[in-house]
Amino acid sequence: xxxxxxxxxxxxxxxxxxxxxxxxxxxxxxxxxxxxxxxxxxxxxxxxxxxxxxxxxxxxxxxxxxxxxxxxxxxxxxxxxxxxxxxxxxxxxxxxxxxxxxxxxxxxxxxxxxxxxxxxxxxxxxxxxxxxxxxxxxxxxxxxxxxxxxxxxxxxxxxxxxxxxxxxxxxxxxxxxxxxxxxxxxxxxxxxxxxxxxxxxxxxxxxxxxxxxxxxxxxxxxxxxxxxxxxxxxxxxxxxxxxxxxxxxxxxxxxxxxxxxxx
Ligand code: LHQ
Numbered sequence: 001x002x003x004x005x006x007x008x009x010x011x012x013x014x015x016x017x018x019x020x021x022x023x024x025x026x027x028x029x030x031x032x033x034x035x036x037x038x039x040x041x042x043x044x045x046x047x048x049x050x051x052x053x054x055x056x057x058x059x060x061x062x063x064x065x066x067x068x069x070x071x072x073x074x075x076x077x078x079x080x081x082x083x084x085x086x087x088x089x090x091x092x093x094x095x096x097x098x099x100x101x102x103x104x105x106x107x108x109x110x111x112x113x114x115x116x117x118x119x120x121x122x123x124x125x126x127x128x129x130x131x132x133x134x135x136x137x138x139x140x141x142x143x144x145x146x147x148x149x150x151x152x153x154x155x156x157x158x159x160x161x162x163x164x165x166x167x168x169x170x171x172x173x174x175x176x177x178x179x180x181x182x183x184x185x186x187x188x189x190x191x192x193x194x195x196x197x198x199x200x201x202x203x204x205x206x207x208x209x210x211x212x213x214x215x216x217x218x219x220x221x222x223x224x225x226x227x228x229x230x231x232x233x234x235x236x237x238x239x240x241x242x243x244x245x246x247x248x249x250x251x252x253x254x255x256x257x258x259x260x261x262x263x
Contacts, residue, residue: 003020003021004020004035005019005020005021005029005031005032005035005036006018006019006020006032006035006036006038006039007020007057008039008042010043010046010048010049012199012200012203013048013049013050013051013200013203013204014049014050014051014052014053014196014199014200014202014203015039015042015043015046015049015051015052015053016053016054016055016196016199017036017039017040017043017052017053017054017055018054018055018056018057019032019036019054019055019056019057019061019062020056020057021057021066022056022057022058022059022060023058024063024066025056025058025059025060025062025063025109025110025112025115026056026057026058026060026061026062026063026115027062027063027064027065027066027067027115028062028064028065028066028088028114028115029066029069030069030071030088033087033088033089033092036092037088037091037092037095040052040092040095040096040099041095043099043101044095044099044100044101047262049101049203050101050202050203050204050205050207050262051101051102051103051104051199051200051202051203052096052099052101052102052103052104052199053103053104053105053106053195053196053199054103054104054105054106054118054119054122055105055106055107055108055192055195056107056108056109058109059108059109059110060108060109060110060111060115061105061107061108061109061110061111061115061119061131062111062112062114062115062116062118062119063110063112063113063115063136064112064113064114064115064116064136064146065084065113065114067140071084072084074140081142085145089114089145089146092118092121092146093117093118093121093146093147096118096121096122097121097147097214097218099214100207100208100211100214101202101207101210101211102123102124102202102205102210102214103121103122103123103124104122104123104124104125104126104195104198104199104202105118105119105120105121105122105124105125105126106126106127106128106191106192106195107119107125107126107127107128107131107133107173107182108128108131108188108191108192109128109130109131109132110131110132110134110170111127111131111132111133111134112133112134112136113134113135113136113137113146114145114146114148116133116134116135116136116146116148117144117145117146117147117148117151118146119133120133120147120148120151120152120155120181120182121146121147121151123214124183124198125181125182125183125184126182126183126184126185126186126191126194126195126198127173127176127177127182127184127185127186127191128173128185128186128187128188128191129173129174129185129186129187129188130173130188131172131173131185132170132171132172132173132176133164133170133171133173133176133181134168134169134170134171135148135152135164135165135168136168137165137168138165138166138167138168139168143165144165148165149161149165152164152165152181154221155180155181156179156180156181160179173185204260205260205262206242206244206245206248206260206262207244207260207262207263208239208242208244208262208263209239209242209244209245212235212238212239215231215235216228216231216232216235219231242263243261243263244258244260244261244262244263247259247260247261248260
């Protein structure tokens with residue numbers, strides 16, 4: 001029986017989406033893209049899901065595009081890779097960045113090509129110590145896509161971004177943490193335990209506040225200080241009206257843990 005390319009599980013207020021083509025290192029074909037798009041949309045739509053965790057089955061996280069798929073194979077017939085990006089990868093990266101809930105990636109093994117940049121599109125990236133990140137694009141004559149040319153220089157600076165993109169070398173999870181590319185590298189055996197603990201923490205948190213933290217931090221990449229101060233004022237004005245703000249302040253004053261509802 002063929003395995004579904006995406007596994008979806010919801011529990012304790014968060015969803016886990018698992019890329020599930022382990023024999024191809026979870027590389028993307030069209031069906032996996034379609035199923036992932038549906039799973040991300042479900043996680044966004046459901047109010048009982050307040051955080052999203054992305055991971056991979058088997059020994060890899062994701063090896064990017066499946067290079068043996070007919071629609072992208074570089075044979076005699078010209079293929080429009082731009083079509084693949086505008087149909088699949090670009091909407092996927094946008095949907096994660098615009099998700100009004102925290103998105104975590106648990107990078108369980110190698111993350112290469114668009115798979116590396118999918119991992120980096122998450123708000124918080126955890127990686128197993130044995131995992132690695134490879135901007136493999138230059139090895140096949142392409143530019144980093146899936147947001148790579150945006151994420152890498154912003155997270156690392158131009159020198160390191162350029163080195164990774166031009167050389168396509170493997171960056172270990174430990175170096176990724178040291179360089180500030182990811183949040184944290186953890187022992188392999190602890191990865192999912194730590195990732196789930198974080199997802200549970202986010203699921204019990206002030207969801208609207210988290211959504212606006214994402215908005216503000218990501219907007220800062222292109223905003224002036226002036227615009228950013230205005231944005232903070234506008235977001236704070238709205239958040240000050242939420243039940244979670246009221247609960248957070250009451251809980252603080254009453255010296256107890258807050259019970260956030262996400263409203
Ligand atoms: C694969 C793949 C793979 C198919 C491993 N495809 N089979 C967007 C728009 C349109 C078109 C172009 O692309 C894009 C975005 C992109 O993502 S471009 C970049 C595509 N990805 C790559 O170039 C990475 C290719 N893979 C690798 O460099 C290595 O496999 C890595 C570094 C990921 C892992 O190396 P190893 O741990 O040594 O594993 P392996 O190479 O032995 O792979 C295991 C199997 O998975 C193997 O199959 P086999 O039948 O021999 O066991 C590979 O052929 C298969 N595989 N990546 N992208």
